[in-house]
Amino acid sequence: MSIxxxxxxxxxxxTDETFxxxxxxxxxxxxxxxxxxxxxxxSLADGAHLPPERDxxxxxxxxxxxxxxxVARLASKGLLESRPRYRPVVRRPGVDAALxxxxxxxxxxxxxxxxxxxxxxxxxxxxxALVRHAALQARKDDIAALARALAANEAAIDNxxxxxxxxxxxxxxxxxxxxxxxxxxxxRAFTAWLAEHWVKMPRSPxxxxxxxxxxxxxxAAIQDRDPDAAEAALAxxxxxxxxxxxxxxxxx
Amino acid sequence: MSIxxxxxxxxxxxTDETFxxxxxxxxxxxxxxxxxxxxxxxSLADGAHLPPERDxxxxxxxxxxxxxxxVARLASKGLLESRPRYRPVVRRPGVDAALxxxxxxxxxxxxxxxxxxxxxxxxxxxxxALVRHAALQARKDDIAALARALAANEAAIDNxxxxxxxxxxxxxxxxxxxxxxxxxxxxRAFTAWLAEHWVKMPRSPxxxxxxxxxxxxxxAAIQDRDPDAAEAALAxxxxxxxxxxxxxxxxx
DNA sequence: GCGCAAATTTGGTCATACCAAAGGCGATGC
DNA sequence: GCATCGCCTTTGGTATGACCAAATTTGCGC
Numbered sequence: 001m002s003i004x005x006x007x008x009x010x011x012x013x014x015t016d017e018t019f020x021x022x023x024x025x026x027x028x029x030x031x032x033x034x035x036x037x038x039x040x041x042x043s044l045a046d047g048a049h050l051p052p053e054r055d056x057x058x059x060x061x062x063x064x065x066x067x068x069x070x071v072a073r074l075a076s077k078g079l080l081e082s083r084p085r086y087r088p089v090v091r092r093p094g095v096d097a098a099l100x101x102x103x104x105x106x107x108x109x110x111x112x113x114x115x116x117x118x119x120x121x122x123x124x125x126x127x128x129a130l131v132r133h134a135a136l137q138a139r140k141d142d143i144a145a146l147a148r149a150l151a152a153n154e155a156a157i158d159n160x161x162x163x164x165x166x167x168x169x170x171x172x173x174x175x176x177x178x179x180x181x182x183x184x185x186x187x188r189a190f191t192a193w194l195a196e197h198w199v200k201m202p203r204s205p206x207x208x209x210x211x212x213x214x215x216x217x218x219x220a221a222i223q224d225r226d227p228d229a230a231e232a233a234l235a236x237x238x239x240x241x242x243x244x245x246x247x248x249x250x251x252x
Numbered sequence: 253m254s255i256x257x258x259x260x261x262x263x264x265x266x267t268d269e270t271f272x273x274x275x276x277x278x279x280x281x282x283x284x285x286x287x288x289x290x291x292x293x294x295s296l297a298d299g300a301h302l303p304p305e306r307d308x309x310x311x312x313x314x315x316x317x318x319x320x321x322x323v324a325r326l327a328s329k330g331l332l333e334s335r336p337r338y339r340p341v342v343r344r345p346g347v348d349a350a351l352x353x354x355x356x357x358x359x360x361x362x363x364x365x366x367x368x369x370x371x372x373x374x375x376x377x378x379x380x381a382l383v384r385h386a387a388l389q390a391r392k393d394d395i396a397a398l399a400r401a402l403a404a405n406e407a408a409i410d411n412x413x414x415x416x417x418x419x420x421x422x423x424x425x426x427x428x429x430x431x432x433x434x435x436x437x438x439x440r441a442f443t444a445w446l447a448e449h450w451v452k453m454p455r456s457p458x459x460x461x462x463x464x465x466x467x468x469x470x471x472a473a474i475q476d477r478d479p480d481a482a483e484a485a486l487a488x489x490x491x492x493x494x495x496x497x498x499x500x501x502x503x504x
Numbered sequence: 505g506c507g508c509a510a511a512t513t514t515g516g517t518c519a520t521a522c523c524a525a526a527g528g529c530g531a532t533g534c
Numbered sequence: 535g536c537a538t539c540g541c542c543t544t545t546g547g548t549a550t551g552a553c554c555a556a557a558t559t560t561g562c563g564c
Binding site: 068101 | 320321325328330349354360363370371377378381382438
Binding site for chain 1: 547548549550555556557558
């Protein structure tokens with residue numbers, strides 16, 4: 001299985017050991033770029049398995065050490081999905097991969113309430129802009145989607161588990177309105193990162209009902225094309241939720 | 253040099269070879285968690301050098317292969333800064349590290365104009381919220397900082413290179429107002445990611461002057477505590493800039 | 505065909521070796 | 535006494551080869 005190797009790194013024409021020397025120190029990086037190119041070019045299709053390491057060894061003329069390092073680096077970049085014992089799976093880069101890559105560090109930033117609050121405030125800021133945008137720009141089908149999400153939310157008031165899911169789904173619709181694929185991904189990231197603390201929040205049908213009513217306020221303001229009211233309702237909603245989350249942190 | 257090892261992974265008490273087996277397959281991950289813990293606990297201070305690989309080998313009782321993989325993974329998480337031939341430097345996790353981790357994938361998303369537009373639209377959305385926030389909440393010293401940035405911007409009109417820097421700096425002040433460390437980091441990330449395309453944008457003192465005037469409009473609206481005007485000025489400013497950037501992409 | 509066991513692949517880890525660059529050390533010269 | 539240069543040691547980057555256990559494939563028997 002011989003592949004056509006792009007010429008920006010003259011990999012094909014160089015013999016084994018001189019590899020590192022020529023590229024100016026970085027054998028693995030060169031392999032990374034090679035495989036990267038094959039992924040974006042589609043030569044390695046999304047969802048396909050990466051060839052076995054021993055094949056890559058003689059495809060690129062490097063040692064297994066280097067191949068493995070390259071694979072690890074590609075996995076950390078989100079271009080490969082590598083479960084412990086299985087063959088790595090090719091993943092074309094997407095927004096979710098980018099945010100997942102950030103996730104590893106974000107975990108550390110959320111160890112104290114300050115970090116959580118910062119992230120949550122950022123979310124409030126962004127989501128405030130989103131409800132304004134929705135109030136001004138939402139199309140009929142966006143409003144309809146919001147209405148459906150709101151109805152599902154109301155129907156789940158007595159089921160806190162389900163209520164949480166429909167709560168998230170309602171907010172998700174707001175991120176869909178601008179039809180910018182980055183935004184839904186950011187919402188998924190926010191949700192995933194904050195979920196750990198969110199689930200600790202005390203829940204009850206009464207609380208759920210209050211939250212539903214806030215959602216209804218937001219929806220009504222959007223329907224009325226009133227961005228200020230929509231933003232105010234959202235801010236009030238999210239800030240109230242923070243008070244509950246804050247209580248889950250130990251200390252004064 | 254024997255260190256106290258946290259107990260959530262019983263590393264200290266297990267003998268070498270059974271390592272991978274007990275942890276359920278993942279020697280490197282266990283080492284990652286160990287070193288991670290030492291970094292957040294401060295046992296490995298920020299800016300310090302990581303011990304030599306050969307030391308880590310017998311500190312953790314694993315092979316060099318595993319140590320190197322662990323180091324690589326920590327570097328990709330932003331906890332270590334590892335230049336090719338040098339000793340890795342410890343970096344306490346920060347927002348910038350999180351965004352830098354995402355940077356690897358973001359590069360791929362910005363290969364076509366659609367990806368750039370999506371990112372840029374996201375920035376417009378967020379920055380719109382920021383100018384609104386500034387108009388409503390900015391303190392005297394925030395306004396003063398904006399005024400200084402604006403003056404520097406005006407003074408650089410005839411120097412396109414310097415103008416770009418002061419342009420970025422002016423916008424940066426907007427991200428500082430909420431005093432949320434995430435936001436300045438996001439601005440740095442936006443700037444770094446979009447810089448590649450931005451620098452291709454044709455520049456001239458005339459264009460600089462127009463941009464400066466837009467900045468002045470934004471500043472005036474903030475000073476007048478008029479969020480709607482501020483947001484409108486910003487949107488107009490950024491959308492106009494996009495028209496220029498868009499031209500740098502090959503046409504259909 | 506189909507399921508199950510044996511044989512083969514293949515990823516994870518270890519051990520060892522070599523090279524070249526980085527870093528430390530001592531001699532040299534001012 | 536201090537700065538500089540060069541040698542020696544340390545240390546990271548890579549290559550090899552081996553072994554194990556899990557994953558996958560093969561193929562046998564039903």
